[in-house]
Amino acid sequence: QVQLVESGGGLVQAGGSLRLSCAASGRTFSNYRMGWFRQAPGKERDFVATISWGGGITYYADFVKGRFTISRDNAANTVALQMNSLKPEDTAVYYCAAAPKRVQGRAEYEYNDWGQGTQVTVSA
Numbered sequence: 001q002v003q004l005v006e007s008g009g010g011l012v013q014a015g016g017s018l019r020l021s022c023a024a025s026g027r028t029f030s031n032y033r034m035g036w037f038r039q040a041p042g043k044e045r046d047f048v049a050t051i052s053w054g055g056g057i058t059y060y061a062d063f064v065k066g067r068f069t070i071s072r073d074n075a076a077n078t079v080a081l082q083m084n085s086l087k088p089e090d091t092a093v094y095y096c097a098a099a100p101k102r103v104q105g106r107a108e109y110e111y112n113d114w115g116q117g118t119q120v121t122v123s124a
Helices: none
Strands: 003-007 010-013 018-025 032-039 045-051 058-060 068-073 078-083 092-100 118-123
Touching: 003 092, 018 032, 018 092, 018 118, 032 068, 032 078, 045 068, 045 078, 045 092, 058 068
Parallel strands: 010 118
Antiparallel strands: 003 018, 018 078, 032 045, 032 092, 045 058, 068 078, 092 118
């Protein structure tokens, strides 16, 4: 099991930027594919981005392409989500999650370990 703790959420105006970070502990971090998901009030949790165990392959949901960037530092056991050009519709709780390295990582069910989430609020 991997323990995950997100940080970096907050309140930002539309057009602004935030950088989320997720610190992992408990198992060998580089053995896991990592992902970010988000859940807006009254909605299901949605896939945002995923990064391969080595960091060389990333994939994004269409609604964040060109605005968000996922990255990881295996030496520091962290994964980050740089969010630029934020919109009010990006308001949600953002979750970091870990999955076995061989999965595609675009579906919630592929992930076994989850952080507690961090709130991102974008004002108009």
